[in-house]
Amino acid sequence: MRLAALLIMLALGLVPTLSHAASTLDTVKARGVLRCGTENDTPGSGAPDSNGVLQGIDIEYCRAIAAAVFGDASKVTFIHTSTLNRFSVLQSGDVDVLIRETTLLFSRDTQIGLIFANTIMYDAQGALVAAKTGAKSLADLDGASICVFPGSNSELNIADYFQSHGLKYTPISIDNADALRRSFFEGRCDVFTGDRLMLSSNRSIAKTPTDYVVLPDLLAKSPLGPMVRQGDDQWLNIVKWVVNVTFLAEEKKITKANVDSARTSTDPEVKRMLGGTPGMSKQLGLNDDWAYQVIKQIGNYAEIYDRTLGDGSSLKLPRGLNKLWSDGGLLYSPPFL
C-alpha cells in the first residue's frame, strides 16, 4: 500500500516540482510570519528582558523587516541559533534571515551559499580579561587559556595573532554561550575573545563588571550585519533597504514620534521614502508605506542603538564608528531615489 502511494507520487512527477521553490518573500507572506535567526543569550544583541521578551539590536532589525513585509513588527518568530549552527540554519531554509552579530567575511559572502546584506554595526574583535591579571595587552598573555566560540572568525584571528607573535595559548571552545561565559568567569580561561559588543555584553552581566577590562588591542575589523541566502535578489534588497531606511531616517531626523508629520514633509526624498510615490516599491514586492511602518514601529538607527546598546540600555556603549557619515562615522545610506 505504501509502495503504491510512493509510486503514485513518483508518477505525478512530484520530484521535479520540488526543485523550483517559491521566492523567500512569497514564502514569508504565505506563512504569515517572518522566521529570524537570532540569539537569546547575549544582552545587546538578543536576550530576554525581565518579562521574558527578547531585546537587542538584532532583534530590532528582525522586527523592522517584519514591519516592512507585513506592516506589523510583531509578526516574527525568533529562532535561537548558536555560533556553530547559524549558517546551516539559514542554508536549510529554517530561517528567512540571520541577524546574529555575524561578521562579514570574504569566505562567508562567497563560499557557503549565503550573502550579507549591509552592515548594521561596525565592531572590532577584542579581548576581555580579569583586571587582576594586570595585563595591558594581549602580548602579555603568553601561555594563556582563551575562551572563544567554535566556528567564529575570532577563533581564526586569535590563532593568527598568537602565531605571528610567537606566543602560545590554549583555546577553550564551547558552542554554548552560558557554558563559555561560566568558564571565563570561574577562571578556567584568562581571556575571552570575540566582538567587542559581545564582550561588553558579557562584562555587563558579570557579578562585578569592574573586575574585568576590555583590552585596547583590536585584533580584527568586525562589520556585523544580516545574512540571507544567495540567489534571491528581491529578498536581499528588502533586507538591505530596511537597514538603509533606518540610517536615512536618522539623517533626515525622522523619528518614531514625528514620522506621521514627516509624511507631509517638503523634502522630496522623505516623501518618496515614506510612500509618497505610489508604485515605487512594487518591484520590491512591498506596500508603498513599508518604510513608514519601519520608522513608525521601530524607529531610526539612533533610536534603535540607544535602546539596545547606548545610553538607554545597560551596556552604555559609545557609538564610535556607528555614527552617521555626516558626524564622522561610517553609516551612509544611498539616496532614496
Added chain:
Amino acid sequence: MRSFLRLRALVNSPVNIGITLACLALLAWMVPPLLHWAVLDAAWSGGPEACRAAAGACWPYVGQKYGFFLFGFYPSEARWRPLLALLLMLALLAGNLVPRFWNRRLLIAWPIILALVVWILGGGLGLPPVPTESWSGLPLTLLIASFALVLGFPLGVLLALGRTSKLPFFRMVCTVFIELQRGLPLVAVLFMASVMMPLLVPAGVTPGKLLRAYLAFTLVAAAFIAEIIRGGLQAVAPGQAEAATALGLGYWRTMQRIVLPQCLRVSVPSLVGVAISFFKDTSLVTVIGLTDLLGAVGAASRDPVWLGHDVEGYVFAALVYFTFCFSASRYAAWLERRLQDGARIARAAAVEQAYASRLAIRSEASTA
C-alpha cells in the same frame, strides 16, 4: 530481632569491622559538607542578597524559578497549557503502569492523548497558537520521549520481524538499519537529523527542530525496541509458530495472534528500561537548540540578578529525573517479578491439573 541480627553483620568479623569503619569514614567525609551546603548554611528565604550572604545553597532561587525550570520559554501568561499537557501525559503514563489496563483501548489512548497535548501546547482551533520553538521544559521532555516510544514501537516490531524473517532481503535491510542506529551516538543522529533533514525535503517545507528531534529519537528508539522484541521472539517456543502454521494461519496472522502477544509479555520490563533511558536521553536535545527540562534549568541560570546558582538548578533537575527514572525502574523490577510469578503460577496450575487428572485416571483405574 531480625534487624538486630542484620546489624550484627556490621561487626561480626574483622573484615566487616574494617568495612564498616571505612564506610563510616566515607560518610563522615561526604555528608557534613553536603549537609552544610544543602541545609545548615543554605539560604531558605529572601532575595539574591540573602543568597550572596549565605555560604551554602540558594533555595529561594529554585523557589523563584521553578516555573521557568518546568515550562521554560513557553509564554508565561499561558502556563496553564503546558501544565495541563504535563498532567495529561502523567495520567497517561500512570494508566500504562497498571497491567489491568493493557488492552486495545490503551493503544488508542496514546495517539489521542498525544494529539490533545500537541493541540494544547500548539494552539489553533480556538487556542492562541504558540510556535513549537517556545515549547520547553518538562512537557517537552515527556513529549519527545513519548513520541519516540509511540512511533518507535510499531517500527521496532516491524524491524524485529524483518530481522528474524526468512526472506533474506528484509533480513539484510533491517539488520543494517538496526546496527546503524545502534552504532551511532544519539547526539550524532540528532545532529544529522537537524542538518540533513531540511536537505532531504522539498524546498519551501521547513521541518521544525522539534520534528527533527522526533525523527531522530524515533529511529534510534525503533532500533533498540527491535532488539528487545527480537529477544522476546526468541523466547517464544518455536513450536508455537509451527503449530499455528500447521493450523493454516498465515505469517501475519500467526505473528499477530500467537507469537507477538507472548513475546511482548516477556519484553515489557526491558521495554520499560528503554523508556527510562530515552527519558534521560531527551536531555541531549539541547545540542540542537531545543530547551528541555535541563535546557530550561541552564537558561534560567542566565538571569543576571541570580547569577551563580546553576548548581541548585541542576539539583532540581536531577531530582525530577531521578523521581521518574527510579520509580520506573522499581516498577520494571516489580513487573518482572510479577510476570515470573505469573508464569510460575500458570506452570503450577498446569502441573496441578495434570496431577489431578492423573489422580482421576488412577482412581478410575482402581475403581475399575
Added chain:
Amino acid sequence: MANRRTQAILAQVLGAVALVAIAILLTTTLIGNLARLNLTTGFEFLWRPAGMKIGESVFPLAPSDSFAWAVVAAILNTIRVAVAGIVLATIIGTAIGIMRLSSNPLLRGVTTVYVEVFRNTPLLLQILFWSAILLKLPAIRQAISLGDWAFLSQRGLQLPSLMLHAGVALWPGAIAAILCGIAAFLLARRRNRAAAIALGVLAAILALLVVWSAQGAVGVERPVRKLFGFTGGFTLTPEFCALLAGLTAYTAAFIAEIVRGGILAIPSGQWEAARSLGLRNGAILRHIVLPQALRVILPAMTSQYVGLVKNSSLAVAIGYPDLFWAISTAINVTGHAVEGVALMMVCYLVLTLGTSGAMNTWYSRMIRRGAR
C-alpha cells in the same frame, strides 16, 4: 508450496523496488536542494587549513594544518577518553557490583545509593555537574601542589612526564626485549616451560642493558608553574577529567548491576561446595565464581562499552575536542553537511562496531576454550 515461494520472491522484489524508489526520491531532492542553495560537494574541503586550534591533541597540531588532521586528532581524543573510561568503569563497576553483595549492610547501602543515583540521572547532567565541580578547584596561583611534582587546579591535573632522549642503540634493544617478553608469555601459555624461562631471562637481560645504556637519557620532566599555566610535564585538562569522570561514574553504575547479576546467576551450591573445600570467600570469588560469571557478564558488558564510546560524544557540552565536536565544527564552518555527516557516521561506526567486534571475538574464544 510453489505459491508460497513466488509470494516470498514477489514480496522481496517489491521491497527492493520501494527501497530504491525512496533512495532515488531522497537523492534527487538532496541534489536539487544542494543546487538551489549553491552548495558545493566533495571532500576536498578536508585538505583546506582548518584555521582553528584544537585545545588538546596527542600530537602537535597548528591552526594551519588541514581539517583532515584536526579530525584525526579528534578521533584520537575520542579513543583516549573511551579507553580510559572503559578501563576505569570496568574496575570500579566490578568492585561496586561485588560490594553490593557484601554481608555488611552499611556497605550494601552506600553502594546501592551510588548505583541508583548514577543510573537514574541523565549523563549529560552528570558531566555538567563534574565540569562545574572542577571549575571550583583553586586557581593556578593557589594550585594544590604535591611536592612540586604534580599540581591540581582549575587548569586540570599536571603530572610529571617521562622524557626519553634515546640513543640509537636504545630502540632496537627495547623492541627486542619486548618481543622476547611477548614470546616468553606465549610459550608459557603453551606450557613450554623451559623455552619460556630461557626467553624470559633473555628479555630481562636485554631490558637491563637498555636501562643501563639509557642512563641519563631517561629523565623525568616536572611541570613548572607559569603565570597563565604550566609548561612541561603532562596535563590532564579539566574537560578531559570531567568527561572521564562522568563516563566512568555513569557506566560503572550499570556495570555494577551487570556484575551483581552475573554473580547471582551462579548457583549458591558452587559457593557451598568451594567453602566445604576450605576456600576463603575472596578465593572462591576470584577462582570459581567470577570466571563462570564472566560468560553471563561479557555480552552485557559489550553493550556498555559501546555505549561508553557513543556517550563520549557528549564532550561537546563541555568543549572537549572529540570526534563529534571536530566534525560538527568543520560542517558548520565549511557548509559541507552531507560529506561531514557521512564522515561522522563512518568514524563512529568503525569505533563502535570495532569495540563490539573485539568483545565478541574475545567472548567466542572464551566460550570455545571453556568447551575444550
